[in-house]
Amino acid sequence: IYNFRPNIIVSGVDKPYGEDYWREIQIGDQVKLRWFRSCLRCLLTTINQETGIRDPNQEPWKTLQT
Numbered sequence: 413i414y415n416f417r418p419n420i421i422v423s424g425v426d427k428p429y430g431e432d433y434w435r436e437i438q439i440g441d442q443v444k445l446r447w448f449r450s451c452l453r454c455l456l457t458t459i460n461q462e463t464g465i466r467d468p469n470q471e472p473w474k475t476l477q478t
Contacts, residue, residue, distance in 0.1 A: 435447050455470075457476070458473045
């Protein structure tokens, strides 16, 4: 479960996965984050957090692609 930690947690989204269509997030008056492109699945989930060794079968990434 260590491999599945969120980068940013948001609330108040009107519909499930609504944030997938956002192109910009503003935090306060100073910070704006803009999307460059989507990352559908991150390969970091295939790396053992304790050893730093990647799973030779690329799991759970391969299963998540299905």
